[in-house]
Amino acid sequence: MDVALVTVGDELLAGDTENTNATWLCRRLTERGVTVTRVLTIPDDRDVIASAVREFSQAFDACVVTGGLGGTPDDVTKAAVADALDRDLVVADDVKAGIVAKAEAYADQYPDLADAYDLDVDFDAQAAVPEDARPLVTDESFGPGFVAGNVYAFPGIPDELYVMFELVVDEFDGEVVSDSLYTPAPEGALNDRLSDVRERFDVSVGSYPGKGRIPTRIKVSGPPAAVDEAMTWLGEHVDVTEPPEGGSGYADRPGAEPESR
Amino acid sequence: MDVALVTVGDELLAGDTENTNATWLCRRLTERGVTVTRVLTIPDDRDVIASAVREFSQAFDACVVTGGLGGTPDDVTKAAVADALDRDLVVADDVKAGIVAKAEAYADQYPDLADAYDLDVDFDAQAAVPEDARPLVTDESFGPGFVAGNVYAFPGIPDELYVMFELVVDEFDGEVVSDSLYTPAPEGALNDRLSDVRERFDVSVGSYPGKGRIPTRIKVSGPPAAVDEAMTWLGEHVDVTEPPEGGSGYADRPGAEPESR
Structure with missing residues (x-):
């Protein structure tokens, strides 16, 4: 199974944030025998995201997208994926009910913040996913991720990604x-x-x-x-020797080096 | 100035290695006012590299490539960049002389390894760069990087990249x-x-x-x-407050957050 990753976010391209999501997904997918064919990082730009998702979802067995699922104006990934697949965004009522409940729980937990600031959450926008998509809902994320065709969309915040990925991990496998x-x-x-x-x-x-x-x-x-x-x-x-001390350690090649077998 | 990065290496796609080169280059370029438009990670595959470099060098002001400059069969970046630019690879004699000297210094430093193993270094292949390219030579790297048109090719080993990038850093600037x-x-x-x-x-x-x-x-x-x-x-x-303690620290968003002004 060949999978391409699209990681969305201006903060990645500015070097503000190490793209640990990409490395984590590469490792998890490789462990499962999948071949990761591409990792592409692009800005929070609807047309650029749509174009990349369209290309990769057609060229490979699956396209995994992370980032830009929030509710602020720079979060355009849901609309872009819908564009890529020529689908509309639709509101899933049960997903929306869950988000309303999360907002109420937030207001209960932080009554001062909820009083001081006008939380103008657009619940329909937050609960929208591409038509016929399967929403992915966890306690950790406010809004849903989703699976639409062979496109998997996850949040960019690592702790939220990790939990949501487990919902679909069994759908990724291969023989490598x-x-x-x-x-x-x-x-x-x-x-x-x-x-x-x-x-x-x-x-x-x-x-x-x-x-x-x-x-x-x-x-x-x-x-x-x-x-x-x-x-x-x-x-x-070839003459064979022991791995260097510390197992994985090439001083100038950072990162763990797990074997996938 | 808009710059796209191509980071080459199966080890990145396998999640063996965190792509710190990409983050480092993003940060250095952003500090200089450059906009990084894309970061693409691809396998050690000559056609895939050539296609990506061709696309990015045409679409943006510069394309920076890292990785795959070594002399083993999985190192195909030089040939791929030459393909992308429709140029031949040519040997620069002064670069070759420097590589021969490095090999002799290696043999002096590790006489047992040099005696035990037949160092069949192809000096012409190691010294080759695309026609009309400007070779980039440092003490840290065995072979050269290069600038060919608006394509900059650097080694994938971080310590080698850092030193070589300094040779051309002044060629990257912008107003952002x-x-x-x-x-x-x-x-x-x-x-x-x-x-x-x-x-x-x-x-x-x-x-x-x-x-x-x-x-x-x-x-x-x-x-x-x-x-x-x-x-x-x-x-x-907007109500303004102090940055969180530790300056940059969002616990769930790893990485430094330098400001570029």
């Missing part, structure tokens, strides 16, 4: 696994073997240089049987 | 600034003011919800005079 080995050989001494293993087996191969005595990492991804064969072949043709 | 204010008003009570400020002034406006008593952030970006006018107007029409 990966495995790595480490070698003391410098990357520059591996070219022939790296080319060979790509040609012999139905796998993709990445190599990630260490520095000096930090070993080189070779990562192989593909169908399980092909990965097994490729790893066996590599084990016979 | 931004400023923020914080308000105790819930986001849902601000819709009319947020719409008003967008319509009255030549600015883009983002609002980022706090939770409960964590204040809402309103961020305004655009030409300096317009941002000044919009901030003055907002100060007269």
